Amino acid sequence: MGKxxxxxxxxxxxxxxxIRYILSKYPDYKICNFDLLTYAGNLENLKDVEDxxxxxxxxxxxxxxxxxxxxxSQEKIDLIVHFAAESHxxxxxxxxDDFITTNVIGTHNLLKSALKNGNIRFHHISTDEVFGSxxxxxxxxxxxxxxxxxxxxSASKAASDHLVRAYYHTFNLPATIxxxxxxxxxxxxxxxxxxxxxxxxxxxxxxxLYGDGxxxxxxxxxxxxxxxxxxxxxxxxxxETYCIxxxxxxxxxxxxxxxxxxxxxxxxMIEFVKDRPGHDRRYAMDTTKIKxxxxxxxxxxxxxxxKKTVExxxxxxxxxKNVKSGEYQKYYEANYGNKIVKNIS
Ligand code: NAD
Ligand code: TDX
Numbered sequence: 001m002g003k004x005x006x007x008x009x010x011x012x013x014x015x016x017x018x019i020r021y022i023l024s025k026y027p028d029y030k031i032c033n034f035d036l037l038t039y040a041g042n043l044e045n046l047k048d049v050e051d052x053x054x055x056x057x058x059x060x061x062x063x064x065x066x067x068x069x070x071x072x073s074q075e076k077i078d079l080i081v082h083f084a085a086e087s088h089x090x091x092x093x094x095x096x097d098d099f100i101t102t103n104v105i106g107t108h109n110l111l112k113s114a115l116k117n118g119n120i121r122f123h124h125i126s127t128d129e130v131f132g133s134x135x136x137x138x139x140x141x142x143x144x145x146x147x148x149x150x151x152x153x154s155a156s157k158a159a160s161d162h163l164v165r166a167y168y169h170t171f172n173l174p175a176t177i178x179x180x181x182x183x184x185x186x187x188x189x190x191x192x193x194x195x196x197x198x199x200x201x202x203x204x205x206x207x208x209l210y211g212d213g214x215x216x217x218x219x220x221x222x223x224x225x226x227x228x229x230x231x232x233x234x235x236x237x238x239x240e241t242y243c244i245x246x247x248x249x250x251x252x253x254x255x256x257x258x259x260x261x262x263x264x265x266x267x268x269m270i271e272f273v274k275d276r277p278g279h280d281r282r283y284a285m286d287t288t289k290i291k292x293x294x295x296x297x298x299x300x301x302x303x304x305x306x307k308k309t310v311e312x313x314x315x316x317x318x319x320x321k322n323v324k325s326g327e328y329q330k331y332y333e334a335n336y337g338n339k340i341v342k343n344i345s
Contacts, residue, residue: 003079005029005080005081006032007032007081008082009084010034011042014083021227031056042189043331044331068113072113079120079121086103093151093276093277103159121175123229123232123236124178128141128181130158132154134216134284138284141285147161151280176242177241178228178232179241179285180243181285193252195320199320201265202263208271209271211275217249217252220245228290246285248298256270263310
């Protein structure tokens with residue numbers, strides 16, 4: 001039997017890659033993409049699927065409780081995959097308000113509506129950042145690591161994770177959570193370090209490396225994340241959390257040198273800048289549980305993924321130039337405004 005999936009935040013980086021993956025793998029699944037189109041939402045990310053009869057886009061805000069409820073009931077949704085969030089740490093330092101309303105209250109609206117409309121299966125997309133910061137020799141985070149968020153972004157994501165668990169334990173909502181490490185790949189907004197550095201270098205600009213450049217992140221190619229979510233929504237155990245990661249820890253300096261090599265630039269393009277306040281030193285994920293219980297592991301190595309990503313940005317200059325100039329925000333008006341299938345009152 002096919003599924004009728006509500007994807008929130010599907011016009012963003014990971015959500016759009018997930019939608020493309022699911023539509024091509026499951027021809028009998030329907031996807032309703034519900035997204036506010038904030039600065040991070042871009043319908044150009046889904047140009048190739050917008051005419052697919054199994055795909056529908058609805059513009060709206062997960063903070064709008066009535067709209068969320070109307071869509072979930074009218075679209076006869078039987079699975080919610082919840083990506084929508086404010087996702088950039090630096091923005092959460094400058095202005096945390098939207099992080100609290102979208103990530104916490106928006107998630108709560110979805111949970112309430114999932115419960116009310118027949119206890120709908122709910123998968124919540126979260127991050128490794130909820131676990132805090134590791135020292136160089138600490139063991140990697142796993143599903144039993146205590147929460148210790150340290151930025152407004154990670155604190156808001158932690159709060160949303162707690163609410164999902166509360167709805168499972170208190171109301172038996174059939175929910176799962178995944179906490180994933182840093183993603184990279186096509187269609188990532190060039191505020192995040194990898195696309196920012198690639199596009200800066202392609203434009204002949206310097207790259208701003210924070211602090212001493214020795215902070216460590218674990219990198220996962222975005223399609224591997226989509227595959228992990230696919231196994232969790234099909235085989236994951238209700239009430240469980242799964243840690244997802246690339247087993248690929250790199251210092252930011254190491255990462256920068258790799259990007260310099262792939263773009264043919266030298267180290268004079270690095271500019272060391274003031275550190276991010278509260279900058280988490282290291283993230284790392286232990287992915288034993290999802291590997292042993294669900295048979296998932298990353299397929300794309302960091303070297304291969306980064307090479308593909310640099311190639312993608314080289315070949316899709318108009319996409320990122322539109323994003324950097326702000327032009328992309330006109331795409332919805334020009335191409336999509338009258339294509340919304342249903343107006344929800
Ligand atoms: P993104 O910023 O690229 O996309 C977020 C999407 O959510 C955008 O399309 C935006 O328009 C939409 N959105 C924001 N506020 C909304 C609202 N109030 N109502 C409806 N839609 C709204 O983010 P991403 O990098 O694709 O991340 C997706 C999810 O994955 C987030 O929950 C994030 O916390 C999580 N995550 C991201 C990473 C990463 O490395 N990018 C890693 C682990 C987890
Ligand atoms: O200009 C920069 N210079 C720099 O040195 C930027 C934007 C970042 N950095 C550093 C900070 C981090 O150590 O690079 C590292 C990665 O930074 P981001 O791309 O901002 O990602 P991060 O803060 O690690 O958070 C990301 O991973 C987990 C996503 O943005 C989150 O949504 C996700 O939950």
